[in-house]
Amino acid sequence: PATVQRGEDGVLGVAGIDVRKLAEEFGTPAYVVDEVDFRSRARAFADAFATAFDGAEVYYAGKAFLCTEVARWVAEEGLSLDVCSGGELAVALRAGFPPERIALHGNNKSIAELSRALDAGVGRIVVDSFDEIARVSQLAAARGVRATVMIRVTVGVEAHTHEYIATAHEDQKFGFSLAGGTAAQAVRRILAEPSLELAGLHSHIGSQIYDTSAFEVAARRLLDLHKDIRDEHGVELAELDLGGGYGIAYTSQDDPQPPEELAAGMAAIIRHECAAHGLAMPRVSVEPGRAIAGPSTFTLYEVGTVKAVELDGGAVRRYVSVDGGMSDNVRAALYDADYSCTLASRRSDAEPVLARVVGKHCESGDIVVKDEFLPADVEPGDLVAVPGTGAYCRSLANTYNHVPRPPVLAVRDGTARVIIRRETEDDLLALDVG
Ligand code: LLP
Helix, strand or coil: CCCEEECCCCCEEECCEEHHHHHHHHCCCEEEEEHHHHHHHHHHHHHHHHHHHCCCEEEEECCCCCCHHHHHHHHHCCCEEEECCHHHHHHHHHCCCCHHHEEECCCCCCHHHHHHHHHHCCCEEEECCHHHHHHHHHHHHHHCCCEEEEEEEECCCEEEECEEECCCCCCCCCCEECCCCHHHHHHHHHHCCCCEEEEEEECCCEEEECCCHHHHHHHHHHHHHHHHHHHHHCCCCCEEECCCCECCCCCCCCCCCCHHHHHHHHHHHHHHHHHHHCCCCCEEEECCCHHHHHHHEEEEEEEEEEEEEECCCCCEEEEEEECCCCCCCCHHHHHCCCCCCEECCCCCCCCEEEEEEECCCCCCCCEEEEEEEEECCCCCCCEEEEECCCCCCCCCCCCHHHCCCCCEEEEECCEEEEEECCCCHHHHHHCCCC
């Protein structure tokens, strides 16, 4: 985060707080989120898209990381919120998030989830199947309301990190197919339902994307469908949601685009397409999660053991074991994700040596940072910080091996407070009623 600095003594500080103090007061491991950094990234997205599009909606994707405090930050910075389960909706409502600024996603929302969303008055339901169109229209009709829906469209663009395939195979669970014609069929179905109001089309093409031309292809394909809908039904859809997926830098090799450039590029292409088709500019929305939450947070661990392992060829790798691992950050194990780390609790002038930071779980794939150069004298009791853990770490955390989940600490202006408390063994045992 922006406010992380090394003091003169070489100790890492965040928002003016020494990490050793954080460890002493709150224990390790702990997720440390810089409130100012989170808020300023949220605002930067909102401002960049509002400027480039002359008004646009930015939904924060709560799946990246959500708790009531974060929902309040998002609301205060003027963003909307994307939730994709009853649980995420419950957090948002408990935080007092304005329901009309919430969009509900998911490929298999239950009747209970849809009912709750309608009763709360959420702004958008993004429908994902014909079963769901029938379900939402029935539930809305029974309540005497009109539900505002968007159609999740599979645009045939699949993008991850550095590459995208513009004719991606359609064999996946989300959305209605553009190429296969079910998207157009969904439009017909919805326009015929008096209890449904069709606001627009939605697509989400992947996550941790750097190559923004993939968004442009998606936008172009969706606008082609806008045009077809106008030609067939005489209806011009008012909204266009291009989902999330903007990549962040996990290591020094990654070089993401700033939101202003992203927004400007997307606006240019959408304006051009609309002009070419004679369409009015739709209200555009996007749903960044990782790009807002990811860089705002680091995880603070304590080193427990250090082991030197000889590799083929005689080189040595140090295995530095920390007090968490794949339960608080499963991304290396799940996606082969790369992270970096740094010795946080002191200065060391020792020679940097190849190290692998691993967790305390009973699997050899329990890796936190695959390759990092750490000072040769790293030893038990040292603190290590892993940056970029604000997205899909706490939200994907699990209790494998009955290891309780770490707390989330929000730091700001020299003070730290717990926004999610540390899970305890008692919390885990409370579920075990046998
Ligand atoms: N909108 C929709 C409909 C989504 O499905 C997602 C993410 C987002 C927005 C936010 O995407 P973001 O801007 O955060 O990339 N667990 C994986 C990422 C899964 C993303 C799922 N959908 C990971 O840790 O890399």
